[in-house]
């Protein structure tokens with residue numbers, strides 16, 4: 488067994504250099520971008536490795552191979568968005584198949600699952616996966632797929648992947664983990680028992696807020712082939728240029744993650760002490776209910792956090808209207824710091840009742856911590872929090 492630290496260094500090298508200097512045509516060090524939609528056959532009934540761009544593309548495949556290696560999977564399918572990645576798994580379900588999803592999953596995930604279920608494409612049940620007896624009861628309905636998201640969005644709740652995966656498997660379900668919030672630099676669900684890892688590569692993997700993309704990594708090579716075929720059937724594979732940009736972003740994943748999560752810890756500790764803040768949700772804080780599990784199953788605590796303002800919605804309005812480094816925008820995982828108000832932005836479609844059940848209050852703000860200097864981020868927050876008081 489390699490030590491976890493050696494493992495991380497090996498992954499860092501894959502992210503930085505997988506596919507570098509592999510160009511046979513000209514010896515290009517940076518992998519080339521192949522945009523061609525179609526490929527010449529060698530002759531009558533003689534296809535080469537590629538025939539048509541929806542089915543396969545060398546640039547997209549290189550990104551898929553790099554992500555599969557990073558996640559410890561057999562292969563990956565690169566899709567046009569994170570939602571398309573999720574739908575690759577969901578779209579294969581039959582009318583009676585049950586999907587068990589977290590009650591506080593990503594808003595778009597909830598919307599997609601409900602839309603599929605409403606059309607009779609599958610059955611969906613949302614459950615608090617941190618509630619042991621609720622999860623056990625839900626498994627009795629024999630789900631086909633258990634979807635896990637940890638840390639959750641936006642409350643950063645942490646669940647034990649190894650434990651949930653073992654129980655799900657015992658109940659005969661396949662397990663998919665949405666690893667978007669941490670990336671393989673910090674967490675590797677397949678090593679913890681997952682069958683699939685889903686990514687919105689839009690976030691940390693690309694890391695520069697200029698691509699929408701997704702990926703499904705599968706542990707089993709047979710499933711990789713099936714997913715690849717299905718992606719070709721429904722036509723949801725990603726664009727080559729996006730794959731090229733994402734591979735370029737991936738080069739610095741470990742360096743970005745390291746700095747961004749260091750900044751996040753400093754911000755979380757600062758907010759925890761501030762009188763205008765009533766609660767901070769960051770698994771890196773010892774007081775966070777998921778701290779122990781996160782310390783065990785993650786290599787770090789990530790760069791996402793959320794917090795509640797003591798002054799309610801009025802304070803939220805003032806906080807987002809004030810100046811200071813955090814751009815009011817959805818999305819996350821980029822090099823720039825963002826602030827989002829889940830109730831009116833990312834989780835608006837969920838509806839008030841579902842939000843309140845999931846514990847997402849109107850005074851909750853979510854931060855994606857970027858690469859800016861820590862002093863500037865703290866100064867920006869200082870200014871915004873001062874504005875909250877009016």
Ligand SMILES: *Cc1c(COP(=O)(O)O)cnc(C)c1O
Nearest residue numbers: 568569570593665667687689700
């Ligand atoms: C953004 C996000 C998605 C959806 O990805 P898109 O690339 O926006 O389609 C799914 N899951 C999580 C956790 C996300 O943050």
